Amino acid sequence: MLQPLDLPGADVGFDAEWLSAAEADALFDSLHGGLSWETHRIRLFGREVDSPRRSVWIGDTEAVYRYSGTRFVPRPWTPELRALASRLGTVTGARFNSVLANLYRDGRDGMGWHSDDEPELGPRPVIASLSLGAPRRFVFKARTGDARRALTLPHGSLLLMAGDTQRLYRHALPKTARTVAPRINLTFRCVLPRG
Numbered sequence: 001m002l003q004p005l006d007l008p009g010a011d012v013g014f015d016a017e018w019l020s021a022a023e024a025d026a027l028f029d030s031l032h033g034g035l036s037w038e039t040h041r042i043r044l045f046g047r048e049v050d051s052p053r054r055s056v057w058i059g060d061t062e063a064v065y066r067y068s069g070t071r072f073v074p075r076p077w078t079p080e081l082r083a084l085a086s087r088l089g090t091v092t093g094a095r096f097n098s099v100l101a102n103l104y105r106d107g108r109d110g111m112g113w114h115s116d117d118e119p120e121l122g123p124r125p126v127i128a129s130l131s132l133g134a135p136r137r138f139v140f141k142a143r144t145g146d147a148r149r150a151l152t153l154p155h156g157s158l159l160l161m162a163g164d165t166q167r168l169y170r171h172a173l174p175k176t177a178r179t180v181a182p183r184i185n186l187t188f189r190c191v192l193p194r195g
């Protein structure tokens with residue numbers, strides 16, 4: 001069951017055990033070994049650098065996504081991810097036509113502060129974020145004011161961000177000096193055609 005997260009103005013739901021351990025184990029293994037992981041280039045302080053993680057952008061052919069100065073044409077759905085997208089669509093009432101898969105190999109991989117507020121996601125995007133593998137800390141920070149909230153995203157957990165969450169908050173997956181095993185995160189999205 002998704003439980004609302006206490007974050008003023010945002011719309012965030014969290015289920016620590018959305019998938020059973022067995023389902024989560026099987027999904028982690030099949031994605032870890034089965035996806036063609038790439039290193040995406042991102043713009044950081046005006047420079048192009050390798051992002052500190054491995055990624056794959058997957059979805060319907062029209063779900064072309066531009067972020068951090070780069071245009072990503074989706075790789076085709078795998079049957080497993082297509083089924084998950086449709087299951088998440090049923091649970092959330094949203095439609096997902098794409099997913100960004102990220103692999104954090106160890107604590108040196110992470111994701112810096114950002115909002116998923118690209119125009120092609122629309123003004124109030126629904127983003128379903130499924131975590132697999134090592135638990136990692138995830139943080140929200142208000143764009144104005146000092147509302148802040150940290151939570152651990154365990155194996156099989158689902159974080160649903162909707163409403164004004166992206167407009168009002170940034171989020172990040174901090175790097176850590178602790179020794180951590182690999183983690184996979186899937187953010188299901190709906191990318192609208194531009195123009």
Ligand SMILES: O=C(O)CCC(=O)C(=O)O
Pocket residue numbers: 100102111116129131138153171172173185187
């Ligand atoms: O790995 C995570 O939990 C966060 C990923 C994320 O924020 C994104 O893909 O936009």
Ligand SMILES: [Fe+2]
Pocket residue numbers: 114115116171
């Ligand atoms: Fe994000």
